[in-house]
Amino acid sequence: MSNTDIYLSKAASWRDTLKLEVGSEPPKKENIPEICRSGLLEWAQHGTLFSEKLVELMCEGLGVRPGKLKEMRCTESVILLGHFYPHCPQPDLTAGLVPHTDHTLVTILLQDQTGGLQVKRDNQWVSVVPIDGAITVNIISNDKYKSVEHRVLANGSAEARISIPLLFHPAGVCNEDGDSGYYGPLVELLSTENPPKYRKFTLKEFWKQSQGKAISPNIVTNAFKIVAEG
Ligand SMILES: O=C(O)CCC(=O)C(=O)O
Numbered sequence: 001m002s003n004t005d006i007y008l009s010k011a012a013s014w015r016d017t018l019k020l021e022v023g024s025e026p027p028k029k030e031n032i033p034e035i036c037r038s039g040l041l042e043w044a045q046h047g048t049l050f051s052e053k054l055v056e057l058m059c060e061g062l063g064v065r066p067g068k069l070k071e072m073r074c075t076e077s078v079i080l081l082g083h084f085y086p087h088c089p090q091p092d093l094t095a096g097l098v099p100h101t102d103h104t105l106v107t108i109l110l111q112d113q114t115g116g117l118q119v120k121r122d123n124q125w126v127s128v129v130p131i132d133g134a135i136t137v138n139i140i141s142n143d144k145y146k147s148v149e150h151r152v153l154a155n156g157s158a159e160a161r162i163s164i165p166l167l168f169h170p171a172g173v174c175n176e177d178g179d180s181g182y183y184g185p186l187v188e189l190l191s192t193e194n195p196p197k198y199r200k201f202t203l204k205e206f207w208k209q210s211q212g213k214a215i216s217p218n219i220v221t222n223a224f225k226i227v228a229e230g
Pocket residue numbers: 081083097102109111117150152163165
């Protein structure tokens with residue numbers, strides 16, 4: 001795969017992306033370039049173990065059983081992206097990756113020391129100094145954990161930048177229509193004071209929201225948001 005939304009966005013992002021599904025069914029070895037094959041598979045393995053711990057802690061933070069999200073198979077579909085941001089001679093004219101929110105349960109990002117990732121805080125872009133892990137969290141927490149808006153600047157430095165996020169998504173059991181059961185805010189988190197902010201959805205509906213659309217913030221979450229009347 002090249003740049004994920006090259007034919008859908010107004011301007012091409014200065015990036016190439018390799019996409020691999022590394023969840024329950026590991027990818028065919030021949031589909032992974034030999035030069036990075038063992039490194040990517042090793043990262044996927046370690047990253048997955050790390051995500052399991054992280055998701056348990058997220059459950060604790062939400063006040064639900066540590067195994068709750070794993071039992072719901074919320075992290076079973078794992079996508080590894082290998083982003084390559086080459087030197088851009090005019091970085092002010094485009095982006096490396098345009099502003100967006102990840103629609104994953106959790107993303108674990110491995111990045112080199114080049115920098116360029118920014119997150120939006122109080123309406124200002126703040127640079128994330130390269131460290132080994134960065135996470136974004138999604139909607140089944142009824143907004144208790146929010147998926148942060150972020151972007152990557154076009155890479156003005158002489159050396160290319162590399163980042164390898166692992167994206168963890170739900171992989172529900174399929175029913176006879178080939179779709180999952182319903183996902184939505186955890187019932188444990190809802191009350192009269194904290195009503196659902198999102199409607200329920202199946203995984204088919206979930207994936208349909210991002211198909212054929214240019215990358216942008218909250219593209220999936222907005223589709224399921226319950227808009228207050230009045
Ligand atoms: O390259 C990065 O630092 C971020 C990548 C990213 O945001 C994504 O793949 O969703």
